[in-house]
Amino acid sequence: MRLTSALVAAVALGGVGTSLIVTAPAYAVDNPCLAVEATTPAGDTGRASAPYELLGMAAAQDQVERFAPPRATAVRVAVLSSGVHDTDGAIRVAGTADESGVGGEVTDPQGTEVAGLVAGAERDDEQPVGxxxxxxxVDVRVYVNRSSNEPREQPSTPNLARGLSWVASHARxxxxxxxxxxxxxxxxxxxRAAVKAVQAKGxxxxxASGDRPAAGAAFSSEFEDPPAKDEDAAELYFPAGYDGVVAANATGTGDPAGALASVVKNSRTTVATPTYDAVSYGLNGHTCLVQPTSTAAAAGVVAGVVALLWQRFPDDAAAQVVSRLVNTADGTTDDPTPLTGAGIVQPYEALTRPLAPERSGEVERTVVQTDDDSRVTAPEPATDLLASTRHNAVWWGLIGGGLLVVALMLRPVLARRRRG
Known part of the structure; x- marks a missing residue:
């Protein structure tokens, strides 16, 4: 167990009736991760991760532990954000790069929150995190907040392009x-070229498909106004809008305000996941809660599921891994929606369903073809091979019966003639 619990200590001083009670910070706190700074008093949230439970991650991780082939090298996830603050092994950081052009201490919590959602170590009470x-x-810093007292620096397109180019150069x-x-x-x-370069490396x-700013908060230095609630952000937000990118949206599960208070509609959405009350790590090295609903957090959760798929199927191509993710979501690839895409990710299904996608990611499917111009009609009667035989037999029967009747009628007449 990595972290130690907070303790309550009482120190009695000399003198009658004189004592001093020293209380350490409480163990259970409910700090939102984005509000935690390095100086925030120590304390872990005592709550379990709601999305972890909703997604059935215990069963999914068990599948990986039981059936994933042994690997010499762990699957690595590059987090392109504000930097990852790691304290006492909370997040295993295997490499760093700074493409922000600023450097310095990590002061913005986003990178740490996302990295914790991907691969955070379990808490001291053995509750899972990542x-x-x-x-x-792999911590790839592409923007920096110098201090909490200064206006927040927004990520920029050139910095992100540089960060992705670094990933493409070091991926293998x-x-x-x-x-x-x-x-x-x-x-x-x-x-666009940087994204393609990364994808070319497998x-x-x-x-993230796009967050909606809180009331009164600045949206971004690159966007004058956020999209309206019914507006499609597909041609505005990138890299989620590029082909082949897994655009992750967030559901409002558990969020009193619902999803549309925090996210935008995006027809490029690939899949979605709950994020509200997920557990991750803050800048003080302790666990915290993901609030409000966030597509940034959704990107971290989905990236973690993709990492599990890589661990379970190390010989898959990137398109095959994505195919397993998308084709096992709880919606349908034939009718994606701007809030959930092909549906909410189903990690256990993605790890266990025998899809057998091709290297291109294509999955063989049975398609029922219909003629849209045809009208509903009664079924054609089956061909009766004995119809003509039965028809002839009826006529011969009638003729034979008729002859018999005539013979019976003529019999008395013929008999009288023979006696005469």
Whole structure:
């Protein structure tokens, strides 16, 4: 167990009736991860991760532990964000790169929150945190907040393009199989080329489909206004809008405000996942809660599921891994929606259903073909091979019967003639 619990200590001082009670920070706290700073008093949340339970992660992780082939190198996930703060092994960081152009201490919690959702170690009370706890994180910092007192610096398209280019250059050497981008920027030819370069190295790119800012909060230096609630953000938000990128949206499960208060509609959404009250790590090295609903967190959860799939099926191509993820979601690939895409991810199904996707990701499916111009009619009667025989037999029967009747009528007449 990695972290120690908070204790309550009483120290009695000399003197009659004089005592001093020193109380350590409470063990159970419900700090939202985005509000935790490095100086926030120590204390873990005592609550279990709601999305972990909803997604059935215990059964999914058990499948991986039992059936995944042994690997010499852990699956690694590049987290392109504000930097990952690791304290006492809470998150296994296997490499770092700084493409922010600023450097310094990690002061923005997003990168740490997302990395914890992907691969956070279990808490001191053995409660699970990360979706793929055996995975390792490669911290690729692409933006920095210098301090909490300064206006928040927003991610930029050029910085993200540089970060993705770094991933493409180091993917094979560092065994990076997943790259997660928990924010949105505007499109550019440089960014598109960087995404394609990463994908060409066999890396699955998972990106947030787009968060809606809280009331009164700045949205982004790159976007004047967020989309309206019924507006499609597909042509505005990137890299989620690029082909082949797994765009992760978040459901409002458990969130009193619901999903639309926190996320935008995006017809490029690939899959969705619950995020509200997920457990991750904050900048103080202790566990915290993911609030409110967030597509940034959804990208972290989905990236963790993809890492589990890589661990279970190490010989799969990237398209095959994505196919397992998408074709086992609880919706349908034939009718995706702008909030959930092909549906909510089903990790256990993705790990166990015998899909056998091709290297291209295609899955053989049975398709019922119908003629849209045809009208509903009664079924044609079956061909009666003995119809003509029966028809002839009826006529011969009638003729024979008629002759018999005539013979019986003529019999008395013929008999009288013979007697005469």
């Amino acid at each position: 979706i793929a706890p055996d995975a390792q994180v 050497q560092k065994h990076i199989k997943v790259a997660v981008v928990p924010f949105v920027v505007r499109s550019s030819s440089t960014l 890396v699955v790119v998972v990106a």
